[in-house]
Amino acid sequence: MSRTEKLAEQVSKRARDLLDRGLDRHVRLAVTGLSGAGKTALLTGLLEQMLYANDSNRLPYWAVRSERRLQGARLVPSSQWSVARFDYETAIAALTAETPGWPQSTRDVSEIRVELKYKPNKGLASKLSDTRRLTLDLIDYPGEWLLDLPMLGLTYQQWSEQQSRLAQQGVRQQIFADWQARVAASIEQSQDTDETLRRLARDYQQQLQRCKQEFGLYFLQPGRHLLPGELADAPALDFFPWPQHLSLPAAWRDSLEAKFSYYQQQVIKPFYKNYFQDYNRQIVLVDLLSALQAGEDALSELRLALGELMKSFEYGNNSLLKRLLSPQIDRVALVASKADHVAPEQHSAMRQLLGQLLQQSRQQLDFERISYQLFAVSGIAVAQPGKLADGTVVLDGCDEAGQRVRIGAPTVPANWPDREAWAQGFAYPRLSPQFVSGQSPLPHVRLDQLLEYLLGDKLL
Ligand SMILES: Nc1nc2c(ncn2[C@@H]2O[C@H](COP(=O)(O)OP(=O)(O)OP(=O)(O)O)[C@@H](O)[C@H]2O)c(=O)[nH]1
Ligand SMILES: [Mg+2]
Incomplete structure (x- = not known):
């Protein structure tokens, strides 16, 4: 194929993306998160759950799956030819290696495209066509660069x-x-x-x-x-x-x-311009637990950084980025990551504290009438919660040396901690993955609810 033909093919692929977007068949999902927020792990987890959805009984809240309308999901080539593909396989290989570990911190931008094939559930479409497709683009990048x-x-x-x-x-x-x-x-x-x-x-x-x-x-x-x-x-x-x-x-x-x-x-x-254009859905991912553990200075700075960051994403007129990128984001998931590091009873506190931390951004979203919802999730869950006979809530998992450990499940403050609480400090475990090769889909916490919120309306 000549260069011009290749170019023409790429242009027509991009045009098809835009058309699909108009027809509600294409979602570009931005995961906005600072370094270490858990973007790579979350993307890996989301891909796992989609690709192995029909082998999983852990997606009760993803309607297209629970209604048995999902026919399948597969990775397909992206239309962005100049961007490396997100290395999902290497991430899974790391998590399921003989000596398992977390995927490396991200050094550059990458992108991946998933195609979901499903049966529509209502309207004329369900009678006329057997299957429909939804294309989803996901982008990964180093969190450090976001704060520019x-x-x-x-x-x-x-x-x-x-x-x-x-x-x-x-x-x-x-x-x-x-x-x-x-x-x-x-x-x-x-x-x-x-x-x-x-x-x-x-x-x-x-x-x-x-x-x-x-x-x-x-x-x-x-x-x-x-x-x-x-x-x-x-x-x-x-x-x-x-x-x-x-x-x-x-x-x-x-x-x-x-x-x-x-x-x-x-x-x-x-x-x-190259990587953050044309999103229609957004996840704002925040690692609250590490910030709490690092102390009040860290949590205050996290609030400041996220506030400044979200200001640049202004969804209304006049924002610099609006002019630069003209984002059409119409739904935002505000997500606390690594929720498996606390017991499920703590997840509502996590969401509440996240809501406080992002108060300024929530006001902005309210003002622009953008729909948002708070979540506490884990992309790859490495700790399993349990209860002892005396009622103590514990977490089972593996430490960094690969040894099985059981620890008392830590709590999360639902509100900004007071001086006394800061003086006592917060400590959260740092458990490591311990999976075997071929164990897909890997465990998660509430990715089905996140998928439903972000994609549910496009899969009807
Ligand atoms: N327990 C638990 N730990 C997690 C989870 N997700 C991420 N982590 C931990 O957080 C670390 C950072 O996660 P990443 O996914 O690499 O974070 P990132 O946002 O991609 O970071 P950068 O690539 O540096 O921008 C991991 O190495 C894990 O130690 C999770 O779902 N559960
Ligand atoms: Mg990363």
Whole structure:
């Protein structure tokens, strides 16, 4: 096939996608979640449940399955030829290996397409046609890059002000004080602007990595400082937010502003344009448990980060991203992940706390009349809840060494914890997968309800 023919074929495939969307036969599902939220595990779990739906008796709330109308699901090639396919098989291989483990943290963007074949249940369609198809696109990407999104709406000066304010709060103060002192000293001693800014940017990058690794903080920008991808060592990353108590030398300003603007135009915009376009359904995935365990600073930052992020997704007019992407998202699932790490009785508390954390975003969704629902799910459930004779609720699972363990099931606060609760702290288990090859579908928590909410109306 010639290049032109290939191009024509791809264009016609894209056109068919759009037509299918119009006919309600195509869903592009965005999973919005920060690094470690559980996106890859959730996508793997969703694929597992769809592909093996008819071998499973654990999907009672997915109507198309429970009404026995699902004829099958299969993976098909995506129409986005420039994007790697999501490596579902490797994720499953990792989970079911002889020494099982979680899939690796994601390093790049990938996409996968599933086709569901089902029998319509009502109207003329059920009489006229035997089967219908629904195409579902799922995208995976490194969570670090998502948080660049709010930077698109700011100038370098505004971004610097915001980050400087943040650097004075809580644990950040101690992390960034020394770095700021080094910036101040460099102004005095600076010889070569490019070289100095490069050194200070690398230094800033290390402080951001400490924020993540040592303190579990979330609002970390720019994302490529944490995971550079193809930009490792590129001059595009030689910038950082200017500390507002220091005066900025004119020559430095030009360079920092130019790099910031380059980053916005050449890194953030294409990333979102290429991979975050045309969604019609969204999951906002949040790992509440890790944030609770990391402490109040972490949970506050998670709230701030998600609030800023969702603002960029504004569903109404005037939003920058609306203009950039024109999203048509009409249904949003707000999801607390890793729900298998607590007992089922705690799931309503998880949902309530998630609702509080996302209050600002919920108001925004209400305002735009976008339908949303709160969930507590587990993409891949590795802990099984149980009750002892004395009523104690326990979790059974495997520790990181692969040893079977039984632990008391921890609780989740339904509201923002008070000072006393923070002083006591929260601790959640970190159990590991222990599955055998061929065990599909792997266990989950409430993915059937999530599938029903996100796809149910398209499978009637
Ligand atoms: N118990 C339990 N742990 C989970 C679940 N999902 C994810 N985890 C844990 O959370 C870690 C991160 O999950 P990922 O799916 O890699 O998170 P991600 O959002 O893809 O993260 P990035 O790729 O870094 O953006 C995993 O390695 C597991 O330790 C779940 O359903 N149950
Ligand atoms: Mg991932």
